[in-house]
Amino acid sequence: MPIAAPNSLVSRLSPPPIPSVVAWSRDYAGAKGPLIDLSQAVPGYPAHPQMLRLLGEAAASQAMTGYGPIEGETALREAYARHVSEVYGATVDAANVQITSGCNQAFMCAAIALAGAGETVALTNPFYFNHDTTLAMLGIERALVECDAANGFLPDLASAEQVLAAGARVLAVVTPNNPTGAVYPPALLHDLFLLCRKYGAWLIIDETYRDFLAEGYGPPHALLSEPDWEETLVLLYSFSKSFCIPGHRLGAITAGPKLLAEITKVMDNMQICAPRSAQHAVARALPVLAGWRADNRLEIARRADALKAVMADLPGWDIAAIGAYFAFIRHPFADLPSTAVAERLAKEAGVISIPGAYFGEGQERYLRLAFANADAASIGLLGERLR
Secondary structure (H helix, E strand, O other), rough: OOOOOOOOHHOOOOOOOOHHHHHHHHHHOOOOOOEEEEEOOOOOOOOHHHEEEEEHHOOOOHHHHOOOOOOOOHHHHHHHHHHHHHHHHHOOOOOEEEEEOOOHHHHHHHHHHHHOOHHHHHEOOOOOOHHHOOOOOOOOEEEEEEEHHEEEOOOOHHHHHHHHHOOOOEEEEOOOOOOOOOOEEEHHHHHHHHHHHHHEEEEEEEOOOOOHHOOEEEOOOHHHHHHHHHOOOEEEOOOHHHHHHHHOEEEEEEOHHHHHHHHHHHHHOOOOOOOHHHHHHHHHHHHOOOHHHHHHHHHHHHHHHHHHHHHHOOOEEEEEEEEEEEEEEEEEOOOOOOHHHHHHHHHOOOOOOOEEHHHOOOOEEEEEEHHOOOOOOHOHHHHHOOO
């Protein structure tokens, strides 16, 4: 008798990475003090009281209990369009905005709308693992654009052109990068945009950590001012980090109306609409909490500085790249795979990190530290824990 089996495209994948690494810490006996969790990218401070108040008010409204527009609530689409226009000094309308349930869903919706099973999407190496597994379970082939560690893990243009010339329909990048923290300069993003336009491909830029660029950095890029940008560019965003509401699952896609019409079809089948009360709360919070979000950016920068200071005093440990929420750290154990190093750190030192191998090929010498999760004092304890 044949035995029913799950979809092999899903069953062949490893379990979700974050619970796997957190599980290692259950064997930590506490000899070196409290756990320092640098695994998942979650804000290491609470949401603003006004944000909580707005969420509570919206959630208590009878009007929020029904279905909303598939594209997202008009109030948030308009508020976010104004915000994007200010950030980039370009004109973006509500018609360019699709609201999703988190940025992972934004990527999945975009991937389904842009590529079919058997077609190819290019990711950077290292990549964000949920982008990789999304493609795998959809039967979409993956090509890799190499990033040179000696160049701060920025994408190599020759490698990008090679995969696009070979037929990749999409190039997806993350900046500030997850896992490395590398910030892609505007000129590099412009070059990648032109390459995608040359080969008739789409450029997806996941800007989940855009709000944590260095003070005075300026616009992340000028691509929204490019003629006919809507025929090439797709921007993804998450409200989770800057508003400290990851549990409310809210993200956004910025793209041309024609593409968003296709993404709407995907969204309707996936979730119909993103959580409504969170949309209304964020629409009101977006302008009024700008100062608070700016202060948080400075706090995250202080945490980055604390990590740099610790690593400067640790022989054999090096920061390969750092920015926004993450640092990609080169560990000194050349004879051990990154999973073994991360497991030992969790069980023996009480430090939870993500092995470099989870992010792609050739990353065994690295660990990802989500330093934004911990305050500067906790980060300072790493000096003793990593020796």
